[in-house]
Amino acid sequence: MAQRVVIVGSGSGGTMVANRLVRAIPEDVRSGKVEVVLIGAESTHVYQPGFLYIALGQAQPEGFKRPETDMLLPGVQWVPEAATKIDPTKKSVQVASGRTIEYDFLVLATGSVPDLDAIPGFREGGHSFYTLEESLRLRDALQSFDHGKLLLIIGVPHKCPVAPLEFLFMYDDWLRRTGKRDQIELEYTYPISRLHSLQPVSDWIDQLFPERNIKFQTFFNVETVDPVKKVVYTLEGEEDNYDLLVGIPPHVGAQVIRDSKLGDRDGWIPTDRLTLKVKGYDNMYAIGDATDLPLSKAGSTTHYESEVVVKNLVHELQGEKPVVLYDGKIYCFIEAGLDQATHISFDYNHPPEPSNPTATVHWFKLAFNEMYWLSLRGLF
Amino acid sequence: MSDVQATKEIDARGSFCPGPMMELIRVVRSSDVGEVIAVLSSDQGSRRDIPTWVEKAKHELIGIETLDGYDRILVKKLH
Numbered sequence: 001m002a003q004r005v006v007i008v009g010s011g012s013g014g015t016m017v018a019n020r021l022v023r024a025i026p027e028d029v030r031s032g033k034v035e036v037v038l039i040g041a042e043s044t045h046v047y048q049p050g051f052l053y054i055a056l057g058q059a060q061p062e063g064f065k066r067p068e069t070d071m072l073l074p075g076v077q078w079v080p081e082a083a084t085k086i087d088p089t090k091k092s093v094q095v096a097s098g099r100t101i102e103y104d105f106l107v108l109a110t111g112s113v114p115d116l117d118a119i120p121g122f123r124e125g126g127h128s129f130y131t132l133e134e135s136l137r138l139r140d141a142l143q144s145f146d147h148g149k150l151l152l153i154i155g156v157p158h159k160c161p162v163a164p165l166e167f168l169f170m171y172d173d174w175l176r177r178t179g180k181r182d183q184i185e186l187e188y189t190y191p192i193s194r195l196h197s198l199q200p201v202s203d204w205i206d207q208l209f210p211e212r213n214i215k216f217q218t219f220f221n222v223e224t225v226d227p228v229k230k231v232v233y234t235l236e237g238e239e240d241n242y243d244l245l246v247g248i249p250p251h252v253g254a255q256v257i258r259d260s261k262l263g264d265r266d267g268w269i270p271t272d273r274l275t276l277k278v279k280g281y282d283n284m285y286a287i288g289d290a291t292d293l294p295l296s297k298a299g300s301t302t303h304y305e306s307e308v309v310v311k312n313l314v315h316e317l318q319g320e321k322p323v324v325l326y327d328g329k330i331y332c333f334i335e336a337g338l339d340q341a342t343h344i345s346f347d348y349n350h351p352p353e354p355s356n357p358t359a360t361v362h363w364f365k366l367a368f369n370e371m372y373w374l375s376l377r378g379l380f
Numbered sequence: 381m382s383d384v385q386a387t388k389e390i391d392a393r394g395s396f397c398p399g400p401m402m403e404l405i406r407v408v409r410s411s412d413v414g415e416v417i418a419v420l421s422s423d424q425g426s427r428r429d430i431p432t433w434v435e436k437a438k439h440e441l442i443g444i445e446t447l448d449g450y451d452r453i454l455v456k457k458l459h
């Protein structure tokens with residue numbers, strides 16, 4: 001009898017798992033022995049790191065979008081619908097049209113989304129660049145912002161922990177080149193005691209901020225925003241004013257995870273840090289932003305996790321044990337201006353060490369922005 | 381102190397990013413008042429940072445237990 005692998009979520013992780021799986025067992029897929037079904041709510045695949053460039057006016061949205069069907073290898077069965085309910089007892093997923101799809105193995109790759117309502121007043125008073133819509137709004141706001149204070153606030157948890165820094169460094173560089181830096185004050189805030197959760201990154205920006213004249217505050221967790229007075233209030237009892245508020249709102253997991261009671265209150269899925277199995281379910285994996293793992297929510301995390309999950313699925317489909325373990329590997333580029341960047345890599349046992357930014361790494365990041373479409377197809 | 385029951389436990393050992401402190405803030409935000417959260421951390425900085433933040437944010441530090449190569453830090457959400 002055919003075995004069916006169902007993947008929920010067709011973002012970075014879900015698309016990679018589907019493509020990598022059909023690549024790994026082409027014969028089984030062709031003969032119908034294994035069915036690979038991808039359920040996704042979006043028919044257009046959007047490359048989220050592009051939002052940073054869109055907000056800063058450095059790129060247009062069209063370059064970061066592709067039809068999902070163009071990304072899928074033959075053999076992947078595409079269901080362009082939102083999953084509405086996952087039932088682990090019946091081993092089935094219900095989709096928006098009411099259809100029920102049964103699975104032998106399930107991969108949850110439903111991602112995370114910024115909750116613009118998590119901080120009262122933020123939706124009215126703030127801007128973000130963490131969704132396509134918001135990045136376009138911020139682009140317009142930045143274009144008419146000619147003097148005053150830009151305050152950057154960061155909620156917990158959030159995806160791509162280096163994007164807020166990249167935003168500030170790139171904007172600072174642009175302001176300097178256009179001779180507008182003197183009219184605009186830049187202030188960065190961070191939830192914990194240092195400037196970044198990664199100590200070496202924190203040390204690096206500790207040096208860079210004074211050079212770039214970027215002010216900062218730590219232990220800064222905004223609780224409410226007063227959009228009329230243009231003031232933010234923190235849960236540590238501080239307040240700060242702004243002329244333009246840019247924020248990374250706290251993120252939450254997907255609604256379907258909460259509705260199916262597979263996650264905690266915010267929708268994060270309890271996941272084993274080594275096997276990537278959903279805790280308590282032998283035939284279910286979770287990858288990417290959707291997990292509750294204390295890891296950076298980044299495309300690269302998702303990428304490395306997808307390799308592990310596919311190898312284990314292949315073992316399990318062949319009746320073997322899923323012995324491949326995830327080592328916590330993550331790799332990130334960090335833009336340090338409009339034409340220079342650095343990069344870091346780390347895992348559960350090795351902390352990162354950023355090197356000095358160079359133009360070469362910046363070009364590599366831009367190249368990766370294009371190579372992403374190949375990585376989705378499981379080519380590397 | 382190992383007898384103190386936590387309602388939630390966060391295993392942030394080996395987590396460089398977001399790290400134990402950030403994980404604690406995340407879980408405190410989504411917990412009910414009165415819940416006790418245990419953070420397991422192998423990061424030296426957290427021993428200092430977590431109590432500082434807990435005081436600033438007016439929650440309660442129940443204690444820090446040093447175990448085999450890591451700390452178990454207990455925090456109660458007060459508001």
Ligand SMILES: Cc1cc2nc3c(=O)[nH]c(=O)nc-3n(C[C@H](O)[C@H](O)[C@H](O)COP(=O)(O)OP(=O)(O)OC[C@H]3O[C@@H](n4cnc5c(N)ncnc54)[C@H](O)[C@@H]3O)c2cc1C
Pocket residue numbers: 008009010011012013014039040041042047048049050051052081082083084109110111112129130131159160163254255256287288289290297298299300301302331332333
């Ligand atoms: C501004 C910005 C910059 C970034 N920069 C970087 C970077 O430089 N490097 C890096 O590594 N990462 C970066 N990231 C993070 C990266 O984009 C994410 O971590 C990555 O996309 C996570 O992959 P995922 O598959 O877990 O989730 P996603 O790619 O978000 O995919 C989740 C998918 O699940 C779908 N879904 C949700 N619920 C349902 C449902 N009920 N039914 C069906 N489908 C559903 C969603 O529609 C979505 O398509 C950045 C993110 C942002 C916003």
